[in-house]
Amino acid sequence: MSRNSPVVGIVMGSDSDWPVMEAAAEALDEFEISYEVDVVSAHRMPREMIAYGEQAAGRGLKVIIAGAGGAAHLPGMLASVTPLPVIGVPVPLKHLDGMDSLLSIVQMPAGVPVATVSVGGARNAGLLAARILAAHDEELLARMREFQQELNEQATEKGKRLRARIEGAAGGFGFGTGT
Numbered sequence: 001m002s003r004n005s006p007v008v009g010i011v012m013g014s015d016s017d018w019p020v021m022e023a024a025a026e027a028l029d030e031f032e033i034s035y036e037v038d039v040v041s042a043h044r045m046p047r048e049m050i051a052y053g054e055q056a057a058g059r060g061l062k063v064i065i066a067g068a069g070g071a072a073h074l075p076g077m078l079a080s081v082t083p084l085p086v087i088g089v090p091v092p093l094k095h096l097d098g099m100d101s102l103l104s105i106v107q108m109p110a111g112v113p114v115a116t117v118s119v120g121g122a123r124n125a126g127l128l129a130a131r132i133l134a135a136h137d138e139e140l141l142a143r144m145r146e147f148q149q150e151l152n153e154q155a156t157e158k159g160k161r162l163r164a165r166i167e168g169a170a171g172g173f174g175f176g177t178g179t
């Protein structure tokens, strides 16, 4: 974790969400973005949750990543009291495969946006926060471009390996983009 004052707040409804939410922190680490981590539950600690949301911008945070499972009201409630962008992570629990979490987070009323990532998609939440910050940071934007280039190279390499494997098995019949 970078030692600068945090610009991203990673919060979750319970410490039991951390195994999923950790991937957001790892993505931010890759881009050397400073963040803080806390448990802030709309259901179990509503006053603290409101205070967190109301104070976040004043404390220097630029983006909030909020993960919760089940009746996942935390991201939407935070979005209702902060002007900052809120990224919601639906945490899958043992029942309903995270569909409950997803639907609780994604279907916000007009006027109160939450950028919802996929069920368990905490890594993308971290990467989306990095992109939001990069919009006003040329250095970070350059790193994001490099990251995208690496992804491209990895995917291209996977295609090459797959074609080689299938062409080998089929005795030389090829397919694909030819790159």
Ligand SMILES: Nc1c(C(=O)O)ncn1[C@@H]1O[C@H](COP(=O)(O)O)[C@@H](O)[C@H]1O
Pocket: 012, 013, 014, 015, 016, 017, 040, 041, 042, 043, 044, 067, 068, 069, 070, 071, 072, 073, 074, 075, 091, 093
């Ligand atoms: N969805 C919420 C909220 C909330 O939205 O305020 N607070 C806790 N929780 C969720 O309850 C699940 C079980 O929590 P426990 O493991 O503590 O029982 C967690 O996934 C948490 O995010």
